[in-house]
Amino acid sequence: MVTLAARTESRSAVRPEITAASGTPPLISFRDVHQVFQLRGKRAERGSAAGAREVVALQGVSAEISAGQFVALVGASGCGKTTMLNMLAGLVQPTSGEVTLLGRAPELPNMDIGYMFARDALLPWRSARKNVELPLETRGWAPAKRRERAREMLDLVGLSGRESQYRLQLSQGMRQRAALxxxxxxxxxILLMDEPFAALDARTKLTLQAEFLRIWEQHQGSDTRKTVIFVTHDLQEAVLLADRVIVMLPNPGRIADDGVVDLPRPRAEDLGEIQFSDEFKRIHHDLFERLEGAIGDRPPRGAS
Ligand SMILES: Nc1ncnc2c1ncn2[C@@H]1O[C@H](COP(=O)(O)OP(=O)(O)OP(=O)(O)O)[C@@H](O)[C@H]1O
Known part of the structure; x- marks a missing residue:
């Protein structure tokens, strides 16, 4: 059943199935979060010409995310998606309001968080294997264990045989695999993923989406399932991968819509077909209408 139900007006009452069980604090909570960036230097000069020396990156953002949920943040450039990820990583403190991870303000560094960017950010002087070993080094893993784990992970993302290659020797798709x-x-x-597949061609994107989902869905229904916050511009990608889609609007950055995607899981093996299914098209269309409605500052067609 399509249940893109929780709209802007009812945002404070997030649907029961996406709030934490009563008595259990949500893993992640944004409470009335505002973020204002002061512009300096040339940006401020440009801004002042337009009558503004600051950017309201987020205004009144509230959302709760339960452990194990796969949440997509979708929206146009500048609506504050990356700022939300940076807050969870402890890189940005909100101007006002509260962001919590397991009831506490996020701290830096947090070894429980993995952060992946749109561009691979592989270190060019390190081989693929050495790049994968990097977060294990910072966590103090012994060299032999690091090597073994890096090989295992490169194998998992289809890069066995490429361990000793460097960034320049890898295609963009391979770099994203190595980054994954x-x-x-x-x-x-917790996985914070900032447009991880945006730089890929359509075919490679679908392959990597499926591979990532296969890895994530392995832990379906268990306590070890990772919480994913996945930023994308692509509504189709959001519906295809996520359990829940939060749609954001810019100027100021805010939540326009927040709803559950009730497509069956596991999806990894059928992603190619799912995107042509009637159910997928219906959810995609519904979300698109809501987004258009929010952009036009008018209720979407069919809304009462
Ligand atoms: N450190 C900063 N200093 C000044 N302005 C900032 C800073 N970080 C973000 N901004 C501004 O805040 C707004 C939101 O930025 P953010 O990167 O969170 O948006 P986004 O939705 O992730 O955009 P994109 O999809 O283009 O990555 C933008 O106008 C951006 O220019």
């Missing part, structure tokens, strides 16, 4: 292996290697329980 590096993110997953220390087995973090």
């Amino acid at each position: 292996a590096r993110t997953l290697a220390p087995d973090p329980s």
Whole structure:
């Protein structure tokens, strides 16, 4: 059943199935979060010409995310998606409001978090294997254990045989695979993914989406399932991968819609077909309408 139910107006009452069980604090909580960045230097000069020396990156953002949920943050450039990830990573403190991870303000560094970016960010002077070993080094793993884990992870993402190659010798798709292996290697329980597949061609993107989902869905229904916050511009990608889609709007950055995607799981093996299914099209269309409605500052068609 399609249940893109929780709309802007009812955002404070997030649907019961996506809130934590009563008595259990949510893993992640944003409470009335505002983020204002002061512009300096040339940006401020440009801004002042337009009458603004600051950017309201987030305004009144509230959301709760339970452990094990796969949440997509979707929206146009500048609506504050990366800022939300950076807050969870402890890189940005909110101007006002509260962000908590297991009831506490996020701290830096947090070894339970894996952060993956749109561009691979592989260190060019390190081989693929050495890149994957990097987060294990910072966590103090012994060299032999690191090597073994890196090989295992590169194998998992289809890069066995490429261990000793460097960034320049790898295609963009291979670099993203290596970056995915590096993110997953220390087995973090929370994955912050900032447009991880945006730089890929459509075919490679679908392959990597499926491989990532296969790895994530292995732990389906167990306590070890990772919580994923997945930033994307691509509504289709959001519906295909996530359990829940939070749609954001810019100027100021805010949540426009927040709903559950009730497509069956596991999906990894059928992603190619799912995107052509009637159910997928219906959810995608519904979300698109809601987004258009929010952009136009008018209720979407069919809303009462
Ligand atoms: N450190 C900073 N200093 C000043 N402005 C910032 C800073 N970080 C973000 N911003 C501004 O805040 C707004 C939100 O930025 P953010 O990167 O979170 O958006 P986004 O939705 O992730 O955008 P994109 O999809 O383009 O990555 C933008 O206008 C951006 O220019």
